Structure formats: C-alpha cells, structure tokens
Amino acid sequence: MPIDAAKALAAEPRTGALSWDHKDVQLYHLGIGAGSPATDPDELRYTLESRLHVLPSFATVAGAGKPGVTGGLSMPGIEVDLARVLHGGQSLVIHRPIPATGSATATNRIAAVYDKGKAAVLVLRTEVADPDGPLWTNDAQIFIRGEGGWGGDRGPSALPHSRLRSSGGTPTEPPSGEPGRTVERPTREDQALLYRLSGDWNPLHADPEFAKVAGFERPILHGLCTYGITLKAVVDTLLGGDVTRVRSYATRFAGVVYPGETLRIRMWHTPESTRVAVSAVERDDAPVLADTIVEHT
Template identity: 85%
Template sequence: MPIDAAKALAAEPRTGEISWNSKDVQLYHLGIGAGLPATDPDELRYTLESRLHVLPSFATVAGSGSPGVIKSLSMPGIEVDLARVLHGGQTLTLHRPVPVAGTATATGRIAAVYDKGTAAILVMRTEVADTDGPLWTNDAQIFVRGEGGWGGDRGPSTRPDSRLRSSGGTPTQPPTGDPDKTVERPVREDQALLYRLSGDWNPLHADPEFAKLAGFERPILHGLCTYGMTLKAVVDTLLGGDVTRVRSYRTRFAGIVYPGETLRIRMWRQNGAVRVAVSAVERDDAPVLADTVVEHT
C-alpha cells in the first residue's frame, strides 16, 4: 500500500533551517499579482524594498516552503503519484508578523491521515520558529486520489465540492446576504509560471502533458496562489492594507483555476473575522475557495 498511515504518523518530524529575504518576499508578491498599477503607493508596499511589508500568506512559501508539500510526500509511509495529488485545504496561524527577512527552524510532520474510501487525505503540519519564539503554523490538507480504502480513520466530515475535498474540519455554512465587498482579480496567463518560482515545482502547474495525465485540459493555477491573491484582496479592501492585523487564515480548495481567468472575491464582515467566497467568473461563478475565514484584530 503506497500510504502506511501508522508509519507516517509515527515518523520522526523533519527539522531544517529556512531563510528568506526581501527579494523572496517581492517575488512572492509579484507571483500573486501585486504591482498593478506599478506606481500605485498601495502596491509599492508589496514591491519596493524601502516600503516592504509581508503578506502573511508568504509563510506558505518562505524558505521554499521547507519541509514543503512535495518533500513531505516522500516521508516514511508516504509514496504517491504526483499526478493524483491535489491540495485540498490550507490553514495558517500567525504567532507574530512575518519579518521581511529572517532565518528560522521549520519542523514538519504528518499530523493526520484520513481514509475517505476512494482517496486519502494527509494533513501536513509545519511549525516555524526563530530565536524569539514561534512565528507561524501551517497545516496543508493534501487529497490523494485512489489511495484510500484500507479501513482507516475517516476523519472530520466533509462535503464534496467540484472535484476536491478537504479535511479542514466540519464545513461551515456559506455566508448569507449581500457581501460587504466584492472585487474581481484577473489571473495572468503566465501567473502559474511566475508563482512556481517561489518553490512549488509540481509540473501540474506548467507542463500541459502532465496536466492531461492528471485529468485537466491544461495546467492549473496553484491553489496557494489563489489563496494569496484572496488574502491580499481582503487586506487591501477591508483591513486598511495592514498585514499585521491578520491572525489566521483558512480555506478549503473547492475547485480549480486556469491561468487567464478572473477571480470574483466576495467578502462578509463578521466579529473579528472576514468570511470569503471565491469563484471563477468565466465559468459561471464556479466555486474556487470555500469555507474561507480570515481572523483579524
């Protein structure tokens, strides 16, 4: 069996040093669409080193995301085909604002393995700390098609949505009423090619032949790119551009995005949080991100 849940959960955590600098932050910001218009003062906060602040979702790629999703898929008890792997959900908890440059220790482990019958879900946890203490915790929920059915723990209940499921807790009810804010963000044709330079080299996002083997008509955008684009929209429109107000950010990847499409991002204010729904405009508002919450001060 390619996934041995007991072995994966019992494996020793992988610990390594990561580092990043302002160039890495700027590249990430450009990869999620920052810098348009190039001279806009609000955009220069993401692109100009003398004014730079760090969008918290950069934490998903800092130090190339080490130990990283692809690296974690080679941990003891885990041996899967990348063509069957989809990112199901992501949860980021900030303990402090992410610095523009830093060196830290990243500790990664498999926190949970769920058997969904026709698929397996891996929860990969990465905890990052520097000499001053914890910085952030990342939980990535990875959906592996065709690897379930061994009779293991099914995990939290989930509902299917499009082609993806996640294990990120019990799905919440979608927001009701008119959103407080709706914005549209275009995805450039080359955006996946630029975003992958921040460390996610899965060929699903660049190689047309590989994408076809995975069941897609062409390469798809990284889910974490959509994740970053969405957080930037929330920070810029409802949090006054203040990245330090974000405390946590979670989502379920409900569908795919193709480069060249347009994201429709709808936002609802709640007490200390923003609920978000994201869809693809050109495909009749097909869901892209669901159960999405940004908690803030």
Template identity: 80%
Template sequence: MPIDAAQAVAAEPRSGEITWDRKDVLLYHLGVGAAANPDKRSPATDPDELRYTLESRLHVLPSFATVAGSGSPCVISSLSMPGIDVDLARVLHGGQSLTLHRPIPVAGTATATGRIAAVYDKGKAAVLVMRTEAADADGPLWTSDAQIFVRGEGGWGGDRGPSARLDPPTGAPDRTVERPIREDQALLYRLSGDWNPLHADPDFAKVAGFERPILHGLCTYGMTLKAVVDTLLGGDVTRVRSYTTRFAGVVYPGETLRIRMWHTPESTRVAVSAAERDDAPVLADTIVEHS
C-alpha cells in the same frame, strides 16, 4: 497500500533551517498579483501597491509563510516521508490553514519542522495533513497545515476525519472584487518554490486529468488574502491572525477570480469563484480571522 497511516503519523518530524530575504518576499508578492490591481489607475506606482513591491516600504503578506525558504519542508518532500509512496499525478492540494504567531519579518532565518499530523480515509482518496511549524530566535512565527488529497488511495477503513464544510454565509456580501489572473501567473508563482509540473507542463496536466496547466491553489490563496487585506483591513497585514480555506475547484491562468467577502470586526468569510465559468467555485469555507 502505498500509504501506511500509522507509520506516517509516527514518523520523526523533519526539521531544517529556512532563510528568506526581501527579494523572496518581493517575488512572492508579484506572484500573487501585486502591482496588477485593476482597481488602481497606475497600480505599479500606487502607494498601496508599493508596500508589496518596493523594499523601502515593504511589509510581508502573511500567506508568504507557505513558500518561505522555498516552502521547505515542502509538500512534495513530505510525500517521501516514511509510510508514504504516492504518484504525484494523483496528488491535489485540498485545503490550507495558517496561524500567525506574530508578523513575518522582511528577512529572516528560522527552523521549520514538518510532520504528518494525520491521515484520513475519504473512501476514494486519502487525505494527508502536513503540519509545518516555524520558529526563529525570538520564538514561534507560524503554524500551517496543508490538507493533501491523494486520489485512489482511500478505502482501507480508516478514520474519515473532521468535515471542513461550513454553512454558507447569509445575506449579500459586504464587498465583491475581481482579480484577473495573468496568462503567465503560474510560471511566475512557481519561482517561489512550488515546482509541481502540473502548473507548467501541458502533457503532465493532461495525465493528471486537466485540459492544461492549472494555477497553484496557494497562488489563489495568496491573491485572495491580499484582496481581503487591501479591501477590508486598511492594507495592514499585521491584523491577520489566521487564514483557512478549502480548495473547491481549479482555476486556469487567464481567468478572473471573483472574490466575495462577508465582514465582521473579528473575521471575514470569503468565497472565490471563476467569473468566466459561471462562478464555478474555487475557494470555499474560507475564513480570515483578524483584529
């Protein structure tokens, strides 16, 4: 079996220094749709968007943690850790969670430590939980878990792991917004460090079973968090405490995200779908915890 669960979990963590500056933050924000908000008459110069696009007003959307320092130790590099030898064409990002220990600075240097926290056997697939912890001189910054599905690598009789499924929200959503995805959104987003050809190469996408390149799940993840922050949290990124989602389906560049939000003072449940495909699910079991 290309995945040795015991060896992968027992492997020594990999640590490395990551750095980022305002240019990285600005590029990431553009990659998740900043200055393209259709609700604004002039989004490129709207004060609410300038918080994402102008260095003199800049704050950092917390989901930037998934790409800070080009995402190192990144998901692709983690797939080469001891006990893991898989075909990239069989790999899908199944879910993502992020816990913020304090606001992310506009520029910084930190130590990122990555390891395989768990390996689960889902029968037809294996799930790798790749944990990254980042800290700088002032202490912990964030902890993130990426759940990676490797199709065709399950069935060895291992632990199935916990279920990520939640009961659906009840009642009508408090807010619903739509966010169009540019045709070149994946090409722009990948400049923040996720170079998986699945998001750019039509031939590779077909080998992986898709009609054409798909948008990065983490791009949808960032676009969704921005919508929640802007719509329900007064544009205050420092209110976000944690953010968890399950990637329920693909989305293609050129489509429109329909983002439904059920809001309470301490958390917001979110469901995201592809508007043009009869609201096909894109993100599910999604929770933003906040102050």
C-alpha cells in the same frame, strides 16, 4: 499499500532551517499579482524593499516552499503518484508579523491521515520559529486519489475552521445574505509560471502533457496562488492594507483556476473575521475557494 498511516503518524518530525530575504518576499508578492499599478503607493508596500510589508500567506513559500506539498509526500510511510495529488485545503496561523528578512527553524510532520474510501487525505503540519519564538503554523490538507480504502479513520466530514483545521470542531456554515464587498482580480496567462519560482515546481502548473495525465485540459494555477491573491484582496479592501492585523487564514480548495481567468472574491466582514467565497468569472462563477475565513483584529 502506498500509504502506511501508522508509520506516517509515528515518524519523527523533520527539522530544517529556513531563510528568506526581501527578494523572496517581493517575488512572492509579484507571483500573486501585486504591483499593478506599479507606482501605486498601496502596491509599493508589496514591491519596494524600502517600505516592504510581508503578506502572511508568504509563510506558505518561505524558504523556497520547504517542505511544501511535494516535500511532505516524501515523509516515511508515504509513497504516491504525484499525478494523483491535489491540494485540498490550507490553514495558517500567524503568531507574530513575518519579517522581510529572516532565518528560522521549521518542524514538519504528518498530523493526520484520513481514509475517504476512494482517496486518502494527509494533513502536513509545519511549525516555524526563530530565536524570538513561534512565527507561524501551516497545515496543508493533501487529497490523494485512489489511495483510500484500507479501513482507516475517515476523519471529519468536512475540514473544520478554527485556528487549525485538523484540530477538530464543527465546520462553519456557508455565508448567507449578500456580501458586504465584492472585488474581481484578473490572473495572468503566465501567472503559474511566475508563481512557481517561489518554490512549488509541480509540473501540473506548467507542463501541458503532465496536466492532461492528471485529468486537466491544461496546466492549472497553484491553489496557494489563489490563496495569496484572496488574502491580499481582503487585506487591501477591508483591513486598510495592514498585514499585521491577520491572525489566521483557512480555506478549502473547491475547484481549479486556469491562468488568465478572473477571480470574483466575495467578502462578508465582521470586526473579528471575514468570510470569503471565490469563483471563476469566466466559467459561470464556478467555485474556487470555499469555507474560507480570515480571522483578524
């Protein structure tokens, strides 16, 4: 069996060093569409090193994306075909603001393995700290087609919100009523090619032939790119551009985005959190991100 759940869960955590500087942060911000208009003061805080603020979703690529989704698939007990892998969801908890230049230690482990029958779901957890203490905790939920059916724990019927999705709890209900704000964010045809320079080299996002083998008509945009675009929209639209107000951010990847499409981002805002739904405008509002919530001050 390609997945040995007991071995994966019992494996010793892997610890490694991460480092980044302002160039990494700026490249990530450009990869999620920052910098347009280029001279807009609100955009310069994402692109100009003298006034740089770090969007919290940068945590998903800090240190060139180590270990990242593909890196996590090399953990003990895990041996799968990359063409069967989809990123199912992502949770991020920010313990304090991320500096524009930093060095830290990342501890990575398999936090959960679920048997969904026709697929397996892995929860890859990364905890990052520097000498001053914890910085962030990332959970990536990885959906692997054709790797279920060994009789293991099915896990929750839907990955829950709360501070970390894999911690259990009750899934949130879909937003109801009209959103308080709706914005549209276009993506570029070369968006995935730019975003992958931050560390996610999965050929699904660049190689047409690989994309066809994986069942897609052409390369798709990284789910984490859409994740970053969406958080930036929430911060800029509802939080006054203040990245330090974000406490946690969780989503489920409900559908693909093809580079060049426009994202419609609907927001239901309260003082402590914002519920979000994202769809692809050109495909009759096909869902892209669902069960999405940003917790903030």
